[in-house]
Amino acid sequence: MRLVVDLNRCQGFAQCVFLAPDVFSLHGDEALLFSPRFDEAQRDRVEKAAAACPVQAILVDYSDEPTLRVEPDVG
């Protein structure tokens, strides 16, 4: 499962850090760091964090890793 935070929208309210401190953290007073990948154990917390974001800046993809139809393309 993956996530990305739109850090243009993010204003450092840090609600996600309170709710999922293993996935999100603050670097200094305002800069947000996040783990782009998380596992089942964090799912519930990430869901709460994303819902709580006051500027709705967190995009989460709960699907299993998509299987890419990668073509080796050795022409």
Add this chain to the structure above:
Amino acid sequence: MTPGTITAQITDYANRADPYPLYAELRKTPVRREDDGTYVVSTYEEVRSLANDPRLSNDTRNRPPGHARPGQPAEETGLPPSFIFTDPPVHDRLRDTINRPFGPPHSPRFLDGLRGELAKVVTELLDAFEGKDQVDIVEDFSYPLPVTAICKVLGVPREDEPRFHVWADALASSLDPQSGGGDESQEKAQRARQDMGAYLTDLIETKRRHPGPGILSALAPDMTPADLEATAVLLLVAGHETTVNAITNTTLTLLRHPDVLQRFLQDPGLAVPLIEEVLRYEPPVQFVPWTTALADIDVAGTTIPKGSPVWLMLAAANRDPQRFADPDRFDPDRKDNEHLGFYTGIHYCFGAPLARIELHVAVPELFRRVTFSQLLEDPPPYRANAVLRGPRHLPVAIEGLTA
């Protein structure tokens, strides 16, 4: 609507149970001037934009004489205004300091660490429902949990809590523009503040000598006693009055929407979006009446002149059809729910994460264990406060309790 009576109507108790038709009326004029020069702002974009506008002050000393100055204690109490009634840089310094033992970056796991204890309190409260066919959700559930939570956060001994009950009520009603205008209420609030202050002075002194758990101990070395006292008073009041409303409003709203309740019972995961939707639909803080324009501000075709008191109507903005489709519908599936239930900008609710943790702990468990029969009074009786709006009691009939 008669001009000049808008703020009176907002605070009129007759509109407490259902203020939303009035808010819908308000939104027809997004920025409305009262005869006394107060501006009432009720649409989403305008409220949001003003809440983020550096020309708007939370320090009510910027108001011209003759206007109410909530948050400014009388000289004799000696306590400074709490941080919600200050502007940067004072605000930022205070809030950063208080945040140090409370949240990230320094203490990201402090609140998370309280989940277990709060879950235990929820279990005890619900165990006490055993054998009853009727309970008052406010007295029996919504009120005791936040009290315990805020006492744990601060490090106030639980056995002292009943004393806070009285003080907190008096202080909260002083935030209400209607009763807050009355001398008697202000005096009561002032007295409550002094009494609580005296208690806290002792407590803080004890914490200085014998540091214990909770943020008061952590803050004692870094803050002046007066600032710490003012902060503790604010957090206690906020902790008592707002989360109670949030939990009660969630319960009331679910019982009023049996279709959503049915889904929730089958899918407890619905709790997360559902709680956010309640914060939009029935926000615990309905409006912020203590801001002041520091300069002329053009908004939605109106100029708010420098010095004007400004009321930001969060609950009206949360139902703005320009922002939320079908806004009067309670819809937990709503996408992009960027509600203003906890305000926005630098004064975003300090206790929001605590309130959310309490809601996440309390709501699913309440509905998992309790089989509700019906609301016994709808609408329920509301408390007088128009800002911190919520039912005084929520009597419900229950059919049973699961372990």
Add this chain to the structure above:
Amino acid sequence: MSADADVEVLRRQGRIVVVGASLAGLRAAETLREKGFTGSLTMIGDEPYEPYDRPPLSKQALLGRARPEDTALPRRRDIDAEWRLGVAAEGLDRVAKLVRLANGATVAYDRLLITTGTRARPWIHPEEAALDGVFVLRTREDSTRLTRKLAGGVSRVLVIGAGFTGSEVASACRELGLEVTVVERGPAPLVGPLGGVIGAVADRLQRRKGVELRCGISVTALEGDDVGRLRRAHLSDGSAIDVEVAVVSLGAVRNAEWLAGSGVAAGPRGVACDAGCRVFDVNGIVTDDIYAAGDVARSPHPLFDYQFLSLEHWGNAVEQAEIAAHNMICAGPERRPHLWLPMFWSSQFGVNIKSVGVPSMGDQLVIAQGALDEERFVAVYGYHGRVIAAASFDGAKWMGFYEQQIAAGAPFPPEYRTVDRRTETLQPVDPAFPDPHLPTHGATVTLTGHSPSERRVTFVPAHA
């Protein structure tokens, strides 16, 4: 057949090819499906990875808080695409409507979207750039290699260029406890994007955090030992420093070479397109089947005198991709312009830096809120008497207000009173941008001129 009917056929069974399996490419593909495109969708990318997020590569990844390989972007929805990854596009035939791939294969399109982005500008001397210990930081692999190297015990890291990326690398290295020397040709860090007044704050910040910062000089040569490992860097002041690692952070080069000879207006400054993301040909005539979005695109913006802006910004990639996707599959009157206000962030040395608008256009600057020496402030840039940009250090919550001021063309300097205003009246100063004719490192907004495509434009491969 009417144009509307054409659009309907395209939406149902057209072939859309996206060159650049990037943030912009992915968001465009999602938008196409979201808006009902049911034809075939091909995603071509030169890296063997699905689209991933780059900003963490110079922050979380270097700090060891996220692995570079874990940065694959979340999907908004299924895009049902044919992925051709690990193979670069090498040429474009506009007549036959074909993209030629490096392996000789061709892919036919009805609509083409170019999202090939940028790459790190390499070190000027290729043989020095090849030394073991010389890095750039742009891709997943760059980040993996650098992270591994830093974790392996390094005595001193040299960062060449103190733009945003270089400063972020320096910050991460200090946090890892490594000794860092930053060499910057300009007078201070971040002068290109934010000017010298703010640069001076970044300068103090870096020094306070223990960076050995050497401004106003440049690295002239990197010297290796007999087994090809970096051992020393020579500087323009005649001095030299012993280093094992050098991170070259000299900005980006646009990946537009593959369009050489195709007749579209592409060159070192990017691929020129109109406000609707439609690419111009070299004669300034708009094509209707080729679109561009993201870092590689440059397009006119009304708020900035219709200058062609090229924005190396995450948010721009997303927004422009969405607009391009929308416009690709709808009829003329429904097309939308890309009028995104440039927005940027960087986190370094524990400070959150944000900007909105185009600071480098500013001819004046005031500190509207806060104070420079507290490292918490909002700086507002003016251009010809109106607000053109704002930049904040730990002041993100105020940026929305200044965004509105820029969009409204509000007068500069701001005369109104605000919270946290430190002086009664604001005294505008020169923001101290370097001479625009001199090359700068890592300016993330590039003003690329008024003309969509100079009349005699020919493709010029970018030289570092």
